[in-house]
Amino acid sequence: MAVVNSVSGPIDTADLGFTLMHEHIMVQSPGVKENLPVMDREAEIQGAVQKLKDVQAHGVKTLVDLTPADWRDIPFVKEVVARSGMQVIVATGIYWEVPHYFRAFGLRSIDHIADLFVRDIRDGIMDTGVRAAIIKCATDEIGVTEDVERILRASGRAHRATGVPISTHTHAASQVGLKQQDVFESEGVDLSRVIIGHSGDSEDLDYLRCLMDRGSHIGMDRFGLDMLLPTEKRVATIARLCEMGYAEKMVLSHDAACYFEWADPALRKQVVPNWHFNHIPDDVIPALRDAGVSQEQIRAMTVDNPRRIFERQGSY
Numbered sequence: 001m002a003v004v005n006s007v008s009g010p011i012d013t014a015d016l017g018f019t020l021m022h023e024h025i026m027v028q029s030p031g032v033k034e035n036l037p038v039m040d041r042e043a044e045i046q047g048a049v050q051k052l053k054d055v056q057a058h059g060v061k062t063l064v065d066l067t068p069a070d071w072r073d074i075p076f077v078k079e080v081v082a083r084s085g086m087q088v089i090v091a092t093g094i095y096w097e098v099p100h101y102f103r104a105f106g107l108r109s110i111d112h113i114a115d116l117f118v119r120d121i122r123d124g125i126m127d128t129g130v131r132a133a134i135i136k137c138a139t140d141e142i143g144v145t146e147d148v149e150r151i152l153r154a155s156g157r158a159h160r161a162t163g164v165p166i167s168t169h170t171h172a173a174s175q176v177g178l179k180q181q182d183v184f185e186s187e188g189v190d191l192s193r194v195i196i197g198h199s200g201d202s203e204d205l206d207y208l209r210c211l212m213d214r215g216s217h218i219g220m221d222r223f224g225l226d227m228l229l230p231t232e233k234r235v236a237t238i239a240r241l242c243e244m245g246y247a248e249k250m251v252l253s254h255d256a257a258c259y260f261e262w263a264d265p266a267l268r269k270q271v272v273p274n275w276h277f278n279h280i281p282d283d284v285i286p287a288l289r290d291a292g293v294s295q296e297q298i299r300a301m302t303v304d305n306p307r308r309i310f311e312r313q314g315s316y
């Protein structure tokens with residue numbers, strides 16, 4: 001039996017079930033709500049609990065919260081998990097807008113950053129008792145800057161020290177997933193233990209196949225963000241890749257959040273009405289079936305691949 005650490009403690013990987021591999025309980029810029037009265041905490045906890053109960057009723061059993069360490073609020077997540085009963089796995093790691101503490105200028109070593117990630121995974125996050133079980137790192141349109149590269153290298157080293165998987169944010173249009181793979185490879189990372197995220201924003205089959213042919217999984221993980229790419233096109237890309245034999249290399253998600261500070265909730269509902277946790281079970285899976293994707297392939301992308309990713313364990 002393989003075990004993975006969740007917010008509520010260790011769980012058997014056989015019990016992961018239908019897993020959304022890239023979501024968030026809370027997306028909130030570092031320091032804002034801690035210092036300004038912008039959030040009603042209790043109301044937001046209640047709202048999040050409702051959303052997680054709702055998605056469980058739609059058949060989703062586990063949610064991977066890929067909020068990096070500089071953005072997360074583990075006590076909030078812990079409370080939401082306790083009240084909703086959702087299985088949630090949380091991450092360590094740092095976002096692409098690298099905080100000053102981690103930048104090259106300050107001369108703190110890459111190994112020091114890796115040690116902080118390892119601590120989150122082995123000992124737990126601060127005094128919450130919650131252990132991270134995945135490493136998040138990010139590269140956006142500006143690419144692998146010196147500071148971003150430090151975080152990618154620290155992520156690779158923490159991965160090799162702990163064996164937990166790496167899952168990334170990318171700007172797919174500029175194909176930075178390949179550059180992330182280059183950095184990981186130079187750190188001796190087995191690319192099959194990496195998920196290159198936000199790949200579903202791209203319809204470029206050559207790019208996507210190249211990422212997978214190098215061994216990585218890809219995150220088709222922004223369903224509902226139609227202004228980046230509409231659902232029909234995301235579905236057609238996945239169907240085509242399934243036909244080509246890549247069902248074992250893809251995982252599905254929305255990159256949605258219970259609490260999302262970047263935009264007013266009313267505006268969000270108007271601009272991206274399908275950007276919520278139920279969109280995949282309600283709309284995407286029927287659309288994949290209509291596009292010729294088999295039940296086994298759907299099961300691979302929603303259940304078996306997540307399980308396999310978390311079952312590849314051990315340092316190396």
Ligand SMILES: [Zn+2]
Nearest residue numbers: 022023066255
């Ligand atoms: Zn995300």
